[in-house]
Amino acid sequence: MEVSEYRVSIAIDFESLNFKGLVELDIHDCIDNLELDAVDLQIDHVKANGSAISFNHDRNRGKATLENPKGNLTIAIDYSGRAGESTLTGLYKAGYRGGYVLVTQFEPTGARRLFPCLDNPSFKSVFKLDVTVANHLTVISNTPAEREEQSGSSKRIFFKATPKMSTYLLFLGVGEFEQSSLPCNSAEVISASVKGKVKEADYASREACKTLSWYEKFFDIPYPLEKLHLIAVPDFAAGAMENWGAITFRESAMLIGEYAGAAERKIVSEVVAHEIAHQWFGNLVTMRWWNNLWLNESFATFMSYKAVNALHPEWGVWSSFLRENFAGSLYEDSLSSTHPIDVAVDSPDEIAEVFDQISYGKGASIIRMIEGYIGDEYFRKGVNNYLIKNKYANTDGVQLWSSLQEASGLPVKEVMSAWVSTPGHPVVMVEYAGNGAVKLTQKRFTFLGEPSDTLWPIPVTVVQGGSRTTLLFNTRTTQLQGVTEPVLLNVDATGFYRVLYDKQNMSLLIEKFMTLSPTARWTLVSDYFAFLMAGEVGADDYLRLVEAASLDTDYLMVNTVLSQLNALVQLDRSLTKVTTLIEAHCRRHLSRIGYEYRGGEHDNDTELRQRLLNSLVSIDDEFAKDMSLKFGDYRNLRADQRAAVAHAYAITNGPQSYTKLAELLRAVDNDTDAERLISAMVSIRDASTVKDVLDAALKGAVPLGNVAWAVIGAIQNHYSRIEAWNWLKKSIDPLREIYKGTGTVSILAEACIEYVGLTNYEEIRGYFSERTLPEAQIGIKKGFELLEVNRRVLSSLRTDGA
Numbered sequence: 126m127e128v129s130e131y132r133v134s135i136a137i138d139f140e141s142l143n144f145k146g147l148v149e150l151d152i153h154d155c156i157d158n159l160e161l162d163a164v165d166l167q168i169d170h171v172k173a174n175g176s177a178i179s180f181n182h183d184r185n186r187g188k189a190t191l192e193n194p195k196g197n198l199t200i201a202i203d204y205s206g207r208a209g210e211s212t213l214t215g216l217y218k219a220g221y222r223g224g225y226v227l228v229t230q231f232e233p234t235g236a237r238r239l240f241p242c243l244d245n246p247s248f249k250s251v252f253k254l255d256v257t258v259a260n261h262l263t264v265i266s267n268t269p270a271e272r273e274e275q276s277g278s279s280k281r282i283f284f285k286a287t288p289k290m291s292t293y294l295l296f297l298g299v300g301e302f303e304q305s306s307l308p309c310n311s312a313e314v315i316s317a318s319v320k321g322k323v324k325e326a327d328y329a330s331r332e333a334c335k336t337l338s339w340y341e342k343f344f345d346i347p348y349p350l351e352k353l354h355l356i357a358v359p360d361f362a363a364g365a366m367e368n369w370g371a372i373t374f375r376e377s378a379m380l381i382g383e384y385a386g387a388a389e390r391k392i393v394s395e396v397v398a399h400e401i402a403h404q405w406f407g408n409l410v411t412m413r414w415w416n417n418l419w420l421n422e423s424f425a426t427f428m429s430y431k432a433v434n435a436l437h438p439e440w441g442v443w444s445s446f447l448r449e450n451f452a453g454s455l456y457e458d459s460l461s462s463t464h465p466i467d468v469a470v471d472s473p474d475e476i477a478e479v480f481d482q483i484s485y486g487k488g489a490s491i492i493r494m495i496e497g498y499i500g501d502e503y504f505r506k507g508v509n510n511y512l513i514k515n516k517y518a519n520t521d522g523v524q525l526w527s528s529l530q531e532a533s534g535l536p537v538k539e540v541m542s543a544w545v546s547t548p549g550h551p552v553v554m555v556e557y558a559g560n561g562a563v564k565l566t567q568k569r570f571t572f573l574g575e576p577s578d579t580l581w582p583i584p585v586t587v588v589q590g591g592s593r594t595t596l597l598f599n600t601r602t603t604q605l606q607g608v609t610e611p612v613l614l615n616v617d618a619t620g621f622y623r624v625l626y627d628k629q630n631m632s633l634l635i636e637k638f639m640t641l642s643p644t645a646r647w648t649l650v651s652d653y654f655a656f657l658m659a660g661e662v663g664a665d666d667y668l669r670l671v672e673a674a675s676l677d678t679d680y681l682m683v684n685t686v687l688s689q690l691n692a693l694v695q696l697d698r699s700l701t702k703v704t705t706l707i708e709a710h711c712r713r714h715l716s717r718i719g720y721e722y723r724g725g726e727h728d729n730d731t732e733l734r735q736r737l738l739n740s741l742v743s744i745d746d747e748f749a750k751d752m753s754l755k756f757g758d759y760r761n762l763r764a765d766q767r768a769a770v771a772h773a774y775a776i777t778n779g780p781q782s783y784t785k786l787a788e789l790l791r792a793v794d795n796d797t798d799a800e801r802l803i804s805a806m807v808s809i810r811d812a813s814t815v816k817d818v819l820d821a822a823l824k825g826a827v828p829l830g831n832v833a834w835a836v837i838g839a840i841q842n843h844y845s846r847i848e849a850w851n852w853l854k855k856s857i858d859p860l861r862e863i864y865k866g867t868g869t870v871s872i873l874a875e876a877c878i879e880y881v882g883l884t885n886y887e888e889i890r891g892y893f894s895e896r897t898l899p900e901a902q903i904g905i906k907k908g909f910e911l912l913e914v915n916r917r918v919l920s921s922l923r924t925d926g927a
Contacts, residue, residue: 127153128250130286133240136257137299139227142208142218148240150200159191159200162237162244165215170203189241202241211859213362213829214866215239216297220828221319221359222794226300228358228373232366233415233476234866236292246291247413247519255283258299265298265317267370269351287369288349289517291411296368298356309334311341311348318357318380325380325795328390329355332397336432343431344405345509346516353404355379355397359796360828362867363480365396367403367425374400375830376796386764387728388735389797391433391440398429410512413519415470418479419545420522423466423488426450427496430489440728444681446489447618447644448688452651454486455621458550459572459655462906466491466545467522474900477868481903490621491544497619498540498584498595499533507532540582540597544621551581552623553598555612555630563605563612563630565598570623572659572914583622588613588645611637616645623652625661635670643679650674650682654689657921658914664925668702675710680729683714687740693927694744696883696919698843702927704744711741722763731765738769742776743808753777759789767798771805780814782806790826800834803827807838812848815839819852823859832860833869837876850881854892861900871904878908879915886912 132149152159164187171180173194182189194200208227209217215238218225229239237244256264260280264270268285287295303323307314307330314333316326333355341347354371361375378396381389406428407421430446457463466488470476496504507529515524522545523538530537552570557563565585569577582599590610596603605612611633614624626634638646650670657667675686690707694700715737718730742749752773755762762770775782783806790802806818821827822835839849853860853873864870874893882889889912893905 126155128243128248129153130251130253131240131242132253134255134257135240135297137208137227139259139262139299142210142227143205144208144216145205146203146240148202148204148242150198150202150242152194152198152200155195155198157195159194161189161191161202161241162187162234163189163204163241164237165209166204166206166238166241168202168204168241170201172201173198175199175201187237204241206239209238211829211862212865213360213863219358219360220825224301224319226298226302226319226359228298228300228356229296229368230362230366230373231295231368232293233418234293234473236295239297242292244292246293246411246415249289249291249411249517249519251289252287252295253284254287254295254297255281256297256299257281261301262299263302263304263317265296265302265354265356265371267294267296267350267368285351288409290369290408294367294369294408296356296371296373298371298373302356305330307331307334310338312337312350313352314355315352316355316357316379318376319359321794322357322376322380325382326355326357328381328385329374329379329393329397332394332436333401335436336398336401339432339435340401340405340428343428343505344512346405346409346512348404349409350404353401360830362830362864362869365400367400367407369404369408372400377800380795381797382795385797386735387731389764390728391442391445391732394433394437395429395442395445398432399425402428402432405512409517410515411519413521415476415479416467417521418470418476419466419484419488420520420525422480422485423492426485426489427492441680444684446493447647447651448681448684450482450486451490451493451618451621452685454482454490455550455623455651455655457482457907458487458548459570459658460907460910461549461571461573461575462903462910463548464903465548472899473866474902477866477900478871478903480868487550487621488545491541494544494584494619494621495529495537495541497617499529499535499537503533503535504529507537536582536597540584543582547579547581549577549579550621550623551579551583552625553583553585553614554625554627555614556627557608557629558604561606561608563608564602565605565614566602567598567622568601570655570659572655573910574659581622584620585614585622586616586620588616613641613645615648616642618644618648618651623655624648625652625656635673638673639677643677643681646674646677646679647681647685650685650689658918660917660921664918664921664927668706668925668927672706675706675713678714678717680733683710683733684736686710687736691740693918693922695841695880696915697922700922700927703922707740707744711737711744715741722765735765735768738766739772742769742773746776749773749776756785764797768801768804771801772808775805775809779809780811782809783814783817787821787826796828799827800831803831803835804838807835807845807849808842810842810844812845815842815845816848816852819849819856823856829863833864833873836860836873840876840880846881847885850877850885850889853877857896857898861898865900868900870898871901873904874898874901875904875908875911878905879911882909882912883915883919 130151135146137144180191214235266284267287271283271285274281302317303320304317305323316330350370356373357376357379364378365374402425406424412420433442511528526538526541549569551567554566569579585598656662693703755770756774822832
């Protein structure tokens with residue numbers, strides 16, 4: 126069966142939030158009862174080829190069954206509905222100071238909340254949309270308006286037909302948008318925001334124009350639409366969404382102005398590049414079903430770094446990729462509760478939960494590994510052939526691997542089939558075997574050390590002295606002969622595996638530590654942190670290595686040491702060795718790059734200062750007191766100091782800081798500053814005050830999309846952790862309503878369990894064994910596993926006197 130075209134006519138009463146619609150579906154080869162998706166809609170009449178037919182609308186299941194329509198049909202459905210006010214999916218109200226807009230968020234299953242449809246990515250179709258609204262409102266969709274009809278105080282806007290695409294990529298936005306246009310070679314880039322903010326989209330518009338041109342050259346396929354909208358949404362659950370020709374963004378991922386620093390520019394560049402990559406990989410060619418979500422997200426993640434690196438080579442963004450995606454996904458994938466990249470997905474709840482580090486970071490890391498294995502040009506050729514062959518169609522991973530294998534002549538299908546279908550990843554153990562031989566052994570790496578007989582075909586790079594070799598290691602063990610130097614594996618961190626050296630080899634590598642490449646040094650420290658988590662190395666050994674690595678001035682290493690130590694102190698603030706190391710690390714590198722901005726400095730130093738200052742105010746109360754004195758001049762501060770000053774003010778002044786922080790939060794007019802201030806407010810060292818912050822957040826003091834991140838911040842605050850947990854138990858039902866279809870409740874459950882369980886173990890276990898949260902099952906499993914890991918790490922740190 127195929128749906129060749131949807132014609133959707135919607136009349137929206139912007140004031141009441143109600144809408145009425147007529148949807149017509151041209152269907153070919155219908156052979157049975159037709160079951161459409163329709164959630165929170167009232168279906169009034171259904172016709173097939175002009176004649177009324179009976180139907181059954183099961184509201185509990187969100188399914189409308191049409192009886193006996195067979196063959197080639199035009200189905201016409203009259204229906205009505207209402208935009209959501211306490212949710213961030215379907216057509217919903219996104220409020221801001223002084224007004225609101227209505228926008229859609231359809232991925233993964235939100236289209237069924239606006240019109241009855243086959244809300245499944247494999248049913249691609251052309252969409253023709255027309256919308257009736259009051260005259261003063263602007264309407265945005267995937268394509269430009271074709272014509273407009275006036276009728277008194279309202280207007281009806283007809284949009285051009287879309288390309289053939291999936292339902293989740295359709296977009297509708299209604300409100301008093303402010304817009305600006307930037308002509309580009311291939312398409313017009315149009316930025317849209319609420320009133321008074323569109324000037325802050327200039328940077329994103331310029332990045333989009335450059336990125337669009339770069340992708341057209343890389344893919345060798347023109348962008349197929351006339352325009353590309355970038356739409357800043359004032360209340361948004363995710364970071365951005367790749368609707369074809371009408372990308373939506375959280376405001377902080379698109380709008381930056383005078384308050385923005387290097388970190389904010391990098392975020393906007395990367396998010397813009399990620400979503401534009403989807404215009405080809407995801408929109409032009411789409412996964413067949415949600416088990417292949419990673420095929421969209423992994424590729425867009427990987428390509429966004431390639432694009433940003435090409436446009437901004439001075440940033441060295443592959444370092445950020447290693448820290449944020451490679452290391453982050455290795456961490457997630459070290460849990461027994463991880464899932465394969467290609468994961469079975471059945472229900473809508475399960476779909477939302479797989480928008481995670483495995484689908485994004487691990488998948489992107491595996492694609493990077495394959496590119497390293499077959500080479501840049503073969504990779505590009507294979508991708509181009511795949512896109513041309515499958516444009517406007519649905520595929521799965523096998524078709525991409527086949528195309529890469531045809532281009533390169535290497536066994537890509539064998540390698541990738543194993544990596545995407547198998548949960549977890551290997552550790553390669555390196556051991557001197559005598560007589561100049563080194564033995565390599567692979568096994569699955571998990572934090573809890575469960576046995577496994579899994580084998581991976583690992584593209585292993587081996588460096589010895591000046592020589593470098595690559596081998597496909599697909600057996601349990603193998604030997605390298607003629608070894609006379611320390612052996613170093615995975616020197617460029619392109620392989621998705623850990624390396625555990627025996628003491629002899631590790632001692633030699635540490636002796637030569639600063640002579641190794643920055644990436645090789647980073648790989649050792651990254652792996653050692655994982656081995657601490659797994660109990661493979663003791664706390665003393667790990668801390669000695671980190672103390673040495675703290676002297677390293679490389680941007681990636683400074684960030685990584687800071688992140689690792691902050692993760693440990695998050696478990697227990699009384700770990701004196703760890704807090705002392707953090708303070709020394711921050712002061713050492715702030716002294717080197719400067720506590721204040723130095724004109725003409727590298728963007729990476731500016732970004733680094735922001736993170737170092739944030740950590741230092743959290744660990745050093747006297748420093749926080751000094752920084753807090755700048756709060757009265759907050760709006761004149763540079764971006765790299767604002768978060769630290771707000772945190773310092775909250776820490777130093779305690780409950781008394783709440784009023785001033787809340788006043789400033791109401792006054793700021795950009796999402797980036799709002800996020801900084803919310804984070805500061807939940808860092809106040811008074812549990813009752815933090816509870817008041819959360820109450821206010823849920824009642825509308827912050828956009829709904831930010832409530833979850835306020836809760837996580839409160840849980841990570843040692844002084845409010847238990848109060849935040851008690852608040853969450855009472856507030857779980859409204860949070861589930863706000864975040865339904867997004868996977869956020871799963872993230873909240875994971876954070877609660879892994880931290881609150883350190884002191885309230887039995888209570889946490891009892892609560893989650895009694896409460897049914899189908900949308901959070903993955904997060905609950907991960908949370909309990911991380912809790913066991915955290916308890917063991919704490920025991921090791923305390924035993925070694927940390």
